[in-house]
Amino acid sequence: MTYREKEILQILKSNPLISQQELADMLNISRASVAVHITNLMKKGQILGKGYILRKENYVTVIGGSNMDIQGFPNNPLVMHDSNPGQVDISMGGVGRNIAENLSRLNVNTKLVSAIGNDLYGNTILSECKNLNIDVNDCFVSDEYSTSIYVSILNDSKDMQLAISHMDIIEKLDETFIHSKHKSIDDSKAIVLDTNLSKETIDFITRNHSHLPIFVDTVSTAKCVKIKDILHKFDGIKLNKYEAETLSGVKIENLDDAKKSCEYFIEKGVKSVFITLSGDGVYCANKEKTLHIPGVKIDIVNATGAGDAFMSGIVYGFMNDLDIEQTAKFSVGASILALSHKNTINPNLSEDLINKTIKELI
Numbered sequence: 001m002t003y004r005e006k007e008i009l010q011i012l013k014s015n016p017l018i019s020q021q022e023l024a025d026m027l028n029i030s031r032a033s034v035a036v037h038i039t040n041l042m043k044k045g046q047i048l049g050k051g052y053i054l055r056k057e058n059y060v061t062v063i064g065g066s067n068m069d070i071q072g073f074p075n076n077p078l079v080m081h082d083s084n085p086g087q088v089d090i091s092m093g094g095v096g097r098n099i100a101e102n103l104s105r106l107n108v109n110t111k112l113v114s115a116i117g118n119d120l121y122g123n124t125i126l127s128e129c130k131n132l133n134i135d136v137n138d139c140f141v142s143d144e145y146s147t148s149i150y151v152s153i154l155n156d157s158k159d160m161q162l163a164i165s166h167m168d169i170i171e172k173l174d175e176t177f178i179h180s181k182h183k184s185i186d187d188s189k190a191i192v193l194d195t196n197l198s199k200e201t202i203d204f205i206t207r208n209h210s211h212l213p214i215f216v217d218t219v220s221t222a223k224c225v226k227i228k229d230i231l232h233k234f235d236g237i238k239l240n241k242y243e244a245e246t247l248s249g250v251k252i253e254n255l256d257d258a259k260k261s262c263e264y265f266i267e268k269g270v271k272s273v274f275i276t277l278s279g280d281g282v283y284c285a286n287k288e289k290t291l292h293i294p295g296v297k298i299d300i301v302n303a304t305g306a307g308d309a310f311m312s313g314i315v316y317g318f319m320n321d322l323d324i325e326q327t328a329k330f331s332v333g334a335s336i337l338a339l340s341h342k343n344t345i346n347p348n349l350s351e352d353l354i355n356k357t358i359k360e361l362i
């Protein structure tokens with residue numbers, strides 16, 4: 001496709017009923033040129049018929065939070081109630097946005113539906129996402145709220161000790177807004193949600209797009225409870241040990257407990273469940289199989305973002321028809337690469353690098 005054809009397709013996606021003259025005016029070209037581009041797009045199979053019915057694309061829609069992450073790394077063991085000398089880094093975060101970035105780096109076409117403020121951080125997030133090839137046309141930009149912020153303090157082992165997420169803006173992703181994006185969400189091959197979204201919005205999405213595979217990342221013990229009564233709506237769920245304990249009520253002290261917790265989710269109707277166990281790897285299950293992939297000993301540079309990288313591995317596995325074991329290994333590989341870089345997302349993440357990591361370590 002030419003650049004102009006891509007531009008026209010993009011406009012048609014958000015406004016399939018636009019006239020050729022309106023398109024011509026928007027692009028500052030003649031109506032006759034628009035007609036030629038549209039004929040060519042029809043020949044190429046990108047437009048299927050009148051009223052501009054577009055070819056169904058292979059893309060994933062991620063609906064969730066986008067944050068600016070401010071992370072403090074102490075030089076020495078943390079001293080509570082004191083100011084600790086160290087480093088402070090600012091980077092893009094938010095579980096939904098992190099998953100979208102990882103997916104895009106893994107060559108999965110990705111649309112992000114999120115809420116950001118009309119401010120410096122918000123504009124940075126939008127332009128960086130565009131550079132990463134993430135479709136952000138359906139993001140909500142607010143003049144009322146500022147871009148959400150996550151502040152965390154890590155310990156000297158680079159593990160998060162405490163964090164606060166200030167994400168009031170997420171309430172802008174309400175039922176009315178999500179409804180206005182119905183078509184583009186419904187055209188995706190799969191949906192990924194994070195529990196930053198309100199309970200009402202999660203219910204609305206799972207009700208209105210129930211014919212699509214829906215994956216969920218539970219985010220935190222405080223936020224995971226929103227999905228307790230609708231577990232059967234999900235094709236895939238990724239939880240860490242604490243979130244799994246909160247939802248299943250099974251205290252996880254060993255691998256047997258992790259297995260029991262997995263079984264709880266399968267009994268509740270989740271199609272596949274992945275309970276990540278930090279240094280102990282992952283326990284996962286579907287109706288046919290339950291298995292444990294052990295953890296790998298590595299030097300951790302920054303533990304933030306390992307779970308989000310893991311989640312993108314699960315979605316990659318779905319998009320590439322991997323079985324549960326291949327998916328779990330791929331996801332562990334993705335999380336190891338996240339842990340090995342100081343940024344929340346490893347900028348070197350790629351399918352090749354994950355496959356190489358699996359061969360060497362898993």
Ligand SMILES: Nc1ncnc2c1ncn2[C@@H]1O[C@H](COP(=O)(O)OP(=O)(O)O)[C@@H](O)[C@H]1O
Nearest residue numbers: 240276277278279281282295296306307332335
């Ligand atoms: N200390 C560690 N050593 C090795 N791998 C780890 C470690 N911590 C996390 N991982 C990897 O990252 C994945 C997700 O980490 P986990 O801490 O369970 O989730 P979250 O980051 O969502 O809290 C794990 O399944 C594992 O593959």
Ligand SMILES: O=c1[nH]cc([C@@H]2O[C@H](COP(=O)(O)O)[C@@H](O)[C@H]2O)c(=O)[nH]1
Nearest residue numbers: 065067093094095150165304305306307
């Ligand atoms: O309530 C929330 N806490 C944290 C995050 C995001 O989660 C990421 C860290 O995840 P983890 O601690 O699982 O590595 C950060 O990018 C942070 O912005 C979020 O979206 N919502």
